[in-house]
Amino acid sequence: MPTTDKPNLPILQLVGVRKTFGDFVAVETLDLDVMEGEFLTIVGPSGSGKTTLLRMLAGMEAPSAGDISLRGVRINEMPPEKRPTCMVFQSLALFPHKSVGENIEFPLKMRGVPAKARKARALELMGVVRLPESYYAKNVMKCSGGERQRVALARALAYDPDVLFFDEPLSAIDYKLKKVLEKELKDLHRETGKTFVYITHSLEEAMVMSDRIGVMRSGRLVQVGTPEEIYAKPVDRFVSEFMGEVNVIAVERAAGVEDWTGVDVPGRFTLAPCQEIADAATAYVVVRPEYLRVLGEGAGADNALEGVIYNEYALGSRIQYQVRVGEKVMLVELSRAQALHAAPGQRVRLGWDARDAIAVRN
Amino acid sequence: MVSLSVSDRATDTATKPAGAPRLPFRLSPGARAALPLLGLLAVGFLAPLLAILAFSFAPPRSFAVLRAFSLANYAELFSLSNTVWLSFLWSIGFALATVVLLALIAYPIAFGLTFVFGRWSGLVSVLFVFPLFVSENVRLYGWVLFFIKNGVLDGSLKALGFSGGPQVLYTSGMILAGMVYTYLPFMLFPMTLGLAMVPRDLIDAARDLGAGRWQIWREVEVPLAMPGILIGTLLTFVLAIGAVAEAKILGGQSVIVISHDIEIAFTYSQNWPLGSALAVLVTLFIGTLTLLALQRLDLDRLLGRR
Structure with missing residues (x-):
């Protein structure tokens, strides 16, 4: 298991990070270490600031205060295209005018990888996310919800990031398929050895997949711990009720x-x-x-x-x-x-x- | 008369007992609702076109519509001695240049309206629409007053002791400037609509996947805004190729464009059949171009149905 090979060092560190939009405090001052190779899930109800937190990690928002560092280097102002991180959006944000293959190849094309190598890598990744090769030329808008999830995941993997962010990508998927995809995601995490930071409002989803869970409530990180700790030792009434x-x-x-x-x-x-x-x-x-x-x-x-x-x-x-x-x-x-x-x-x-x-x- | 027949129909359907004689065909509610518009189009759009078509086959310099058939007008237009093709080239040239310039000018504004100006977008849009409230000719004469010798610009500069303003009036550059100015809204707003349909998420995602500003523009923004860009292009091209006021007023007739030729045939030379034949050719040319462009344009996607 790649996760155990890695030294237990933080890959992303947030120190005193705070985010405000005008008078509105989206994320209240918080510290958080994301460990190398872990599957960390931030869970909280809508409006709890979890998406803002993720967007700061991905570089789409700059923190109003505090520092974000990547392997010890401060990256507050580093734009998303320069970060070794990649996000799977809630909307998936697939390019509707591109085929499945073109979507997956997008990050490679941006890097100037030749067409042949791009295609080879795309087909390889389609295997990883269990998409049939015949889908390569398929219009991405003609794919089902679950297939689109896989395309979005393959596209993010093609970027070859050190950290993958997920912004509730499974929220629009029906229950049965969601269960399947959750387990696949967990498998993928183990196989790739990459750091996953996942955001959801469903603690059930978080419990299935995560190594650690952070619970957020109205901009505050209320508790961080293993699923077992969150389940057995919730710090307050909110966390305990959030558990089911x-x-x-x-x-x-x-x-x-x-x-x-x-x-x-x-x-x-x-x-x-x-x-x-x-x-x-x-x-x-x-x-x-x-x-x-x-x-x-x-x-x-x-x-x-x-x-x-x-x-x-x-x-x-x-x-x-x-x-x-x-x-x-x-x-x-x-x-x-x-x-x-x-x-x-x-x-x-x-x-x-x-x-x-x-x-x-x- | 129209209102009378409509009220007749209304009372007919209201009072007609079941089993009354019915029309041999039934119209769907949609078709029935479209009837007034259809009537308007037939009277206001199709009929003049047909009249022009009929006139184009009348003997030259006559008003003998449908009484005699002649191809003489077309023969004259295509004869080697006729220089009408020059006007046509001017019109196409102006239209192409207008479209290209407009695309270059309107894109940054459309981008600003969609992504940058935020709550100021409404105000900026109104500023761009505002000139449309004033008649085009009045605005163009305003330009003439501004640029004419001893006009606003020239006169003011002279009064201030300078040697006077640039003499740009009655040049083809001035015509082009006038056309770009007149047709800006017709490029700007379809383009803004097109850009507004590019989801913000996709731009974020493209950035996140390593695309630079230029790559985002080429790979995501332009392809997804293309329906709006194409509609703007088509609209301004069709308007610009038929434009006549700019050449007449700002160009001072230094250049004769095709619509001006048609106007001259109908008015000054009283040769309706020749003017009609020219109008038919221009209509065919623009119509063919438009249909070709529309074939490539996915209106369903533009309207968000897909």
Whole structure:
């Protein structure tokens, strides 16, 4: 695996980078190292500044403050055509008046590579991205969505960049094809050994592909870590909710270190002690639907709640229940084998252990 | 009369009971809606053309339309002693030079309007449209007043103690300048439309893939803006080849262009059949060129349908 051969050095470094458009702060001061050969995904809702961040890395926007360096050399003012980086656009930005082959050969043509060598390289790259050779002369606008993705990818690879940027290229692709392309992209990352920086609003997409994930929210880089870290140890409520459907309970500190009182649901809760909330007066408890159990007669857990079932959804291999606890709706996910066979309106007791919940600061 | 027949039809369809006698053919709603325009075109466009065509086959210097058939007018135009081809060459020459100059002048402005001027684009566009509100002849006479001996320029310079302004009036260069000035909007706006259709992303992508400014222009900008550029070229060429006012007013008849020849035949020499034959030839020439150009032009893409 090429990724392991490389020394763990940053290829791109952002120090104190900030970007404003007039009064609007698109990206708030942030530091970020992109490591050589890694697959880094920046994830965040629309308007979180992730695209602006990417455009600064690609050289299409200059930072308002701070420095961007490439292998230690400051590149703030270096224009995109001079950077060893290449972007796959959200719109793909394929040239509609050029054939598949001409699109892929574009960066080579710009460099003055002779036609014959260009064609050979284009055909080779079409193999890499799994496009049939017969597509070489095909009008790029007559290709399907997935085929266009591959053309755009091959064109970016033809530039032979050290870093490839992706600006949500899969957002307009249907779910099934998206899953296929995500895995292909991950394979391609491993095969090429290049650094990939990917932008998406879908954390699911980020989890599948990335070595590391950065979560952005309103211009701030909230958390950077491996998918495992982001999943298991979100730094705040936003990150945890961004990870998918979760139950979030607001709590106040009661007596001891591990003893908290519910704010939006009644009850006393035990939280595993952790750094983030060591001296906080209020916090959130995040419990994933799959960690909530339905407690039978006599069964116990560290924490328990009483509620009423009011909805049931089949999610393929799992079943999700909505359980009303006071004013709050909790989500419980059970495997089909554990299905409750309970009618809406039936009372249930939910429970979870302290170690299965995450405490995040307010 | 037209309005009467329209209201008749309206009441007809409204009051006609089912089973009333129907027309032997049915028109689609689109065809019916196009009927007034079709009528206008037939009366205002097709009929004069047909009249000209008929006149061109009448005996020279007569008004005997459709009463006698003669090819004498065409024979005269093609006779070796006739110098009308000179006027034709002047017109083509002026038209070509106008189109080339306009393309060179309008492209940077169109580029500015699309990519650079931002919120000032509207104002700049209005400034370019504004002269169209004044009649072309009035504007050209304005130029004459400005450049004429002892006119605005010459007179002012003399009053200031200089030896006087340049005598550019009544030269072919002045005619060309007048044509470029008159037809600028007709090149500028189609070109701007063409450039506006070049997605910003594609230019960004081309840059990102290593293309320099010149390469972007050649590989992306011009090919994608081509429909607009072609329409502008076609429009200005057709207008310029039929132009007459610039040569008459700014050129002071130092050069006779083809439209001027036609005008002379119809007015001064009262030879309608000859003028008609000339008009037919010019129309055929321009029509053929236009059709050839339109064949290469993808209007669907221009209108964003593809």
